[in-house]
Amino acid sequence: MFILSEDTERTRGDNAQSSNISAGKAVSESVRTTLGPRGMDKMLVSDSGDVVITNDGATILDEMDIEHPAAQMLVEVAETQEEEVGDGTTTASILAGELLSQAEDLLEDDVHPTTIVEGYHAAAELAQEAIEDQVIATDLDDEHLLKVAESSMTGKGTGDVAAGDLAETVVEAISFVRGDDGVDRDSITIHTQVGSSSSATELVEGVIVDEEPLSPEMPRSVEDASIAVIEEDLEIKESNIDAEYQVSNVDQLNAAIEAETEQLREYAEAIADAGADVAFVDGDIDDRVATHLAEHGILAFEGVDSDDVTSIIAATGASRVASVKALEADDFGEAEQISVRKYGDDEQVFIEGGAAANAVTVFARGGTEHVVDELERGLRDALDVVTAALDAGGVVPGAGATEVGMANYIREEAAGVEGRKQLAVDAYADAVDLIPRTLAENTGMDPIDALVDLRAESEAGNTAGIISEGQTGIVADPTEYGVLDPAAVKREAVDSATEAATMIVRIDDVIASS
Ligand code: ADP
Ligand code: MG
Numbered sequence: 022m023f024i025l026s027e028d029t030e031r032t033r034g035d036n037a038q039s040s041n042i043s044a045g046k047a048v049s050e051s052v053r054t055t056l057g058p059r060g061m062d063k064m065l066v067s068d069s070g071d072v073v074i075t076n077d078g079a080t081i082l083d084e085m086d087i088e089h090p091a092a093q094m095l096v097e098v099a100e101t102q103e104e105e106v107g108d109g110t111t112t113a114s115i116l117a118g119e120l121l122s123q124a125e126d127l128l129e130d131d132v133h134p135t136t137i138v139e140g141y142h143a144a145a146e147l148a149q150e151a152i153e154d155q156v157i158a159t160d161l162d163d164e165h166l167l168k169v170a171e172s173s174m175t176g177k178g179t180g181d182v183a184a185g186d187l188a189e190t191v192v193e194a195i196s197f198v199r200g201d202d203g204v205d206r207d208s209i210t211i212h213t214q215v216g217s218s219s220s221a222t223e224l225v226e227g228v229i230v231d232e233e234p235l236s237p238e239m240p241r242s243v244e245d246a247s248i249a250v251i252e253e254d255l256e257i258k259e260s261n262i263d264a265e266y267q268v269s270n271v272d273q274l275n276a277a278i279e280a281e282t283e284q285l286r287e288y289a290e291a292i293a294d295a296g297a298d299v300a301f302v303d304g305d306i307d308d309r310v311a312t313h314l315a316e317h318g319i320l321a322f323e324g325v326d327s328d329d330v331t332s333i334i335a336a337t338g339a340s341r342v343a344s345v346k347a348l349e350a351d352d353f354g355e356a357e358q359i360s361v362r363k364y365g366d367d368e369q370v371f372i373e374g375g376a377a378a379n380a381v382t383v384f385a386r387g388g389t390e391h392v393v394d395e396l397e398r399g400l401r402d403a404l405d406v407v408t409a410a411l412d413a414g415g416v417v418p419g420a421g422a423t424e425v426g427m428a429n430y431i432r433e434e435a436a437g438v439e440g441r442k443q444l445a446v447d448a449y450a451d452a453v454d455l456i457p458r459t460l461a462e463n464t465g466m467d468p469i470d471a472l473v474d475l476r477a478e479s480e481a482g483n484t485a486g487i488i489s490e491g492q493t494g495i496v497a498d499p500t501e502y503g504v505l506d507p508a509a510v511k512r513e514a515v516d517s518a519t520e521a522a523t524m525i526v527r528i529d530d531v532i533a534s535s
Pocket of ligand 2: 108109110173402
């Protein structure tokens, strides 16, 4: 009996499993060479010819046009990782792929999928214990934070600026928005502007909006500014497009023009009388209104986009008013300084020292669009990892050391696991090994030798990872080289990789309608 339509494609049993597993492995394989400080970049070219150059796992997988449903699940691992902790996307995808690869071997040895799933879950719990054991510090000082920020940016394309200098900017930004309730990460924005070397990247205590002053006659800088945010078109409102003036003589015409001029003047007067120095208007402003505003020394912007309005309000405490007639001093936002700066053809408005919130902006610079885009991704990761380190349980050694410790711990504990499940727990440990192994490979070391050394160090109770030095790498203690990662990044990688891998292993029937 046929219960499915003729167009349905169905793959079952071993075929379904091996196709899914291969797809998952292929995805993780595709990001392997980008892992770590010596990881390479990828250039992704879209259908329309747009080019993205990046080292960021989540971005690579997002830009790749991945269709296979199981492969898609690995892309989701990277996405979840990015959303939850902001870094470790490559690590999580590599781990998920290798868990699948190990599962393939287990399936070939006739270990039942359910046994694999149970074993993986047991191993993931052990992995979490091992991470907890390796937490170095939870009460973090700036020194720790600088190291975490720098570790997350090392190996990323950051133009001509050293990861260490950017790390300082990142930690300074965090210090502005850090309170008793943790880090208010949303109050930090990254604003990009091409046209200068990346070393010009700076921290601005406030917000930056991409708007242009209405007229060159207006001031370009205002101190202790009172800021009005207005939702209105400041022009002659034509209630009816077909409206015609019935004028029979010149006097009547003059009177009509006079009335218009008066109305336009009133707009400007209302803003000036209320006492505003700066006006952000989301509607259009007639040139004559602009002239009057300029005469009053008011800096005004028209057609301000709604995201900019939101950040101006958040930073300065302004309330949006629907009409200039209703404008009162109470509605104003305040800022210590508003200045318009010119960058090539672009103008940017800096709103600093806003009265309402500790909004800060990392003003990221770079010679080209590609450079600033990758710099922005690096900065975002760094801001996220510092936040995760502060808010979600401290830091662990980086450079693969935590993974080496994890794998060893899982192997030790596996001895106590009964039956075939033990094989799956062991396999999990082998999968975790792929992280330090890949770091070693990408550094140009012999991966087998490196792994043997790492394991020996870890068994002797030492912390050891892969530190790049000169043209190659060495096995050394990452904490002595300032390589630290947030514990939360490792925890999330274990969780999301395990979840995706076990989900894929459980599938034995793929029914695709087309
Ligand atoms: P992910 O997307 O997983 O964050 P990355 O390419 O950012 O991938 O690489 C992260 C790995 O690189 C982590 O294991 C981290 O500890 C390691 N790492 C970062 N900086 C260094 C360094 N200076 N030396 C060695 N390893 C480093
Ligand atoms: Mg990273």
